[in-house]
Amino acid sequence: MILDARDLPAGQTLTADLCLVGAGAVGIAMALELAGSGLSVILLESGGFGREEDSQALYRGAVTDPARHSPLDRYRERRLGGSTTTWGGRSMPLDPIDFEPRPAIPHSGWPIGPADLAPFYPRANRLVEAGAFAYTAETAFDRTLRPMIPGFASPHFTTNTLERFSCPTDFGRRYRHKLEQAADLRVLLHANVVHIALSDGGERVEALEVRTLQGGAFRVAAGRFVLATGGLETVRLLLASHDRAPAGIGNHHDLVGRFYMCHLAGTIGRLRIDGPPFSAWNGYDIADDGTYCRRRIALRPDVQRELGLGNVIARLHHPRITDPSHRNGALSLLYLARAFIPYEYGKRLHGGEAVGLADRLRHLGNVAGDLPATIGFMLHLLRDRRLAERKFPSIVIRSRANLFSLDFHAEQQPDPASRVTLGHERDALGLPRLVVDWRYGRGDVDTVSRTLALFAVDIAASCVGRFDYDPDQVESEMTRYGAYGGHHIGVARMSDSPRQGVVDRDGRVHGIANLHLAGSAVFPTSSQANPTLTAIALGLRLAHHLRDRAAVPAGTTPAPAPPSSAPPSGVPA
Known part of the structure; x- marks a missing residue:
């Protein structure tokens, strides 16, 4: 009651x-x-x-x-x-490496491990209504998904792990x-x-x-x-x-x-993927139960151990919306409507940069010049985000030119x-x-800096495109939003x-x-x-x-329950 x-x-x-x-x-x-x-x-x-x-x-x-x-x-x-x-x-579970004591991460290591949470993750997934507890493309989908970056082969990153979305x-x-x-x-x-x-x-x-x-x-x-x-x-x-x-x-x-x-998050660089228009995929894959899923670029656990790095993932993201040179009507509309965007999302979406009158006029020009696509985007937001029970999770803009920035989300070291x-x-x-x-701390900056450098090398080595960014701007970008979110x-x-x-x-x-x-x-x-x-x-x-243990008096110490030995389903090793 x-x-x-x-x-x-x-x-x-x-x-x-x-x-x-x-x-x-x-x-x-x-x-x-x-x-x-x-x-x-x-x-x-x-x-x-x-x-x-x-x-x-x-x-x-x-x-x-x-x-x-x-x-x-x-x-x-x-x-x-x-x-x-x-x-x-x-929604997503922790990775097994997150529970480990790691020499490069001070004060790391949990007294419990993945097996202790394995029996409870599926129930948690049902409560948040994020579909099945399956967090790789292979376990979540019976079909083969189109690649995020066609031809990308990396010894340092995977592209098959998922984040799933509640209704919310x-x-x-x-x-x-x-x-x-x-x-x-x-x-x-x-x-x-x-x-x-x-x-x-x-x-x-x-x-x-x-x-x-x-x-x-x-x-x-x-x-x-x-x-x-x-x-x-x-x-x-x-x-x-x-x-x-x-x-x-x-x-x-x-x-x-x-x-x-908290977490260290930012959007950085210019990633151009070679290939036909729209060949790169930065959108959501929809599971059979209707759950929105999104693949990420994830730093492999063995690479984290070998190089002494924290845990980092990244997503293909649209260019920063404050710059009207992206010439995208939907992005310009979002910038012009920023006063109506909730604080929690608006702070991350437009970054807080001051934009002068000339650039505002250019944003208006983008909206007018891209009007059919902009109207379609508005209808999509109304239908799939505002009115839908299971809402479209975030702003995703497809790029005809396969041009993106990199949106990263990194572990913060305990201090x-x-x-x-x-x-x-x-x-x-x-x-x-x-x-x-x-x-x-400097370890946080080091993790993000070295991860971005690895990604740039792997993109070039795979001959699939080019990732350009200013290494001197990494720290300012990763702290642009401060302690990220709640x-x-x-x-x-x-x-x-x-x-x-x-x-x-x-x-x-x-x-x-x-x-x-x-x-x-x-x-x-x-x-x-x-x-x-x-x-x-x-x-x-x-x-x-x-x-x-309800029958055991609170002042006594009961015998510990044996931990489950089953690995959490769908969590990458």
């Missing part, structure tokens, strides 16, 4: 076997997985059914360098469904009826956790203190607690709850909020100096607001040792018997992959762990 915390009598204590905090993708996935398990569950959500500005304002904070990081109330949504209400739907599925809207119908689940909206109350000895959580913006207050007592509040908000709750733990909960070794990673801390300013509930000091990773990392991480391999906070964290905050490394699918898979794994 779904209730509103504003309607509850003040001062009461609600009880349950398990309390989940945060009704985004991970929290809702865990709640659905636990429904009917015999456990009573409370799911607390700060917002309501839709966007509410007073709730959203609780996310505001400070950024040490605004050029490197978006405002903290961007990319995060404080409402039922969380950021799935605005996400783009891109808004978890709040899609699964609301299931949450309402679950008899053993209570979802409380407008319920803001303001404090984690520990026992006198500080070894377990006794209750959560919860408030509404209207002044209501109550407590939730449970056998076990899970924070699934997103990477940044998880840090805030742990650090702000410091009455029993002076440095903050789980922060005995000053690790909460450190190792903050303890990149961190999230508490500031002095407080929100309407009295919680300290966050201060984000996101940083990147990928808040690594701030409460997973480790077998409390000296190296905040949670153990089951997401339990070191030293706290009954407090778990779920989401990308616990990732030790970022991979090249968008984190949503893996965050959900980890949440499902945690849900099974909690369900299977």
Whole structure:
């Protein structure tokens, strides 16, 4: 059932076997997985059914360098469904190499491996509605797909791995009826956790203190607690709850909020592919179930190991739209309409460059001169993106001249100096607001620079075209958008040792018997992959762990469950 915390009598204590905090993708996935398990569950959500500005304002904070990081109330949504209400739907698992300790990647290595997530990835894929859990062209399609770049043969890159796209599925809207119908689940909206109350000895959580913006207050007592509040908000709750733990909960070794990673993304260069018009393929392949899939240019894992590089993928992309010399009416229309494009996509789409009146007139000329194609593009957006239930994922412009830029998405190395801390300013509930000091390092620049150089060599060696770019512009291009998107990773990392991480391999906070964290905050490394699918898979794994151990008192240590030895289907080795 779904209730509103504003309607509850003040001062009461609600009880349950398990309390989940945060009704985004991970929290809702865990709640659905636990429904009917015999456990009573409370799911607390700060917002309501839709966007509410007073709730959203609780996310505001400070950024040490605004050029490197978006405002903290961007990319995060404080409402039922969380950021799935605005996400783009891109889904893919981590690669096996991402779990490995890698000498060239400081602080790398997960305490779990691909086999531990293999049983949960397919269920995560179904929840996000991204079709089958098959992430290579060979496993996802019975037919042979046309090549991305005809004749391209590379010892360093593959072109057969996929990213799949959700509808994109808004978890709040899609699964609301299931949450309402679950008899053993209570979802409380407008319920803001303001404090984690520990026992006198500080070894377990006794209750959560919860408030509404209207002044209501109550407590939730449970056998076990899970924070699934997103990477940044998880840090805030742990650090702000410091009455029993002076440095903050789980922060005995000053690790909460450190190792903050996002992804490094950019669009660079000029790639011309030889061959007949439209012979290169930068579009989407549609699976039999209607799911949009897109192939990428991916750095091989053996090359990563041999050359000491991080994980990188790239896509064939249209030229930067701010330059009217592309002479494409659809691209010019997008530039002229940039004020109407949502922040999350507009920032990446047009790059923020100032364009003078002369260039604006040239953009208008492109639209007028390419009017039939531009009208067709507008109809495509209306039909396939605005009105379709399964939306066309992104702007894809076919090039008659086989002319593209390269859109890359790279792993960021863990760095303890990149961190999230508490500031002095407080929100309407009295919680300290966050201060984000996101940083990147020379290893990140090196990974992108050397990957681009390898790609240029392989394009030339294959005699299929030419990739030109300015090596001196790599760093500025890879940081043009700063910490890319809403990928808040690594701030409460997973480790077998409390000296190296905040949670153990089951997401339990070191030293706290009954407090778990779920989401990308616990990732030790970022991979090249968008984190949503893996965050959900980890949440499902945690849900099974909690369900299977529900009969074991929270202060004891149960025998670990044996990991699955089956490799994840469709994940390239």
